[in-house]
Amino acid sequence: MKTAISSLLLALNVAGSASAAVVLTNGSFETTGALYLGALGGLNEPVGWTNLTGNGGLLFQASSALASGAFNPEFTSTAGSATGARYLRLAADPGGPTIWGATAQNLGTMVAGETYTILADVFGGPGDGGQLYGARISLVNQVSQTPSTVYATQVVDGIANTGFVPNGFNFSYTASVADNGQPLVLLLQALDNGASNQSRRGGLDNVRLDVVPEPSVALLGGVAAIGLLRRRR
DSSP: HHHHHHHHHHHHHHHHHHHHHHHOTTHHHOOEEEEEESOOOOOOOOOOOOEOOOOOOGGGEEEEEEEEEEOOTOOOOOOTTTSSSSSEEBBBSSSSSSGEEEEEEEEEETTTOOOOEEEEEEEEEOOOGOOOOEEEEEEEEESSSSSEEEEEEHHHEETTTOEEEEEEEEEEEEGGGGGOEEEEEEEEOOOGGGGGGBBEEEEEEEEEEEOOHHHHHHHHHHHHHHHHHHHHH
């Protein structure tokens, strides 16, 4: 029995360490780096994220911004709706895809059978001419605005100025056997401004990653616990 339990615990430890391979950091964009622009109370680099906005002079279109109307007149949502003091300002300006905000984070490597669920809150801001806000979140295979593989994606659109949708994003992907050991990247993109060619203002906050292991791993943990209980008796 002792040998069997040891084997189960070893397998459980291996599975547990694999599950920790996919992790999201700074999902509320509170930790900041370089200052992109002094406007709106300061638009900063969100640490842990790679800015993919095409035009290097407009990196502030994907930036950590203050969630306070006193300093940031674009943040019009109800006080306290943001998680912490900052959010991701993910905006689109006229002129094409080089000035649509986009950022990404490499989460780690996938484990076959694990399910990855992404949740995030969405805010709407004062776009030109009353333009509604929209964004896209995707699980992809590389840090790029045009990844070769999109595992799962969700678009949320039609968010008005002052609008706030908690858990507006909520989607999942379960890794296949072929995905095992492959990179998993989270890509956040502002939607383009369409035919109107006007700015769209808004952003994201409280981005979360929930990892559920393969059912057999959870079952293994239960078997190991039962074995230990019997051994103690």
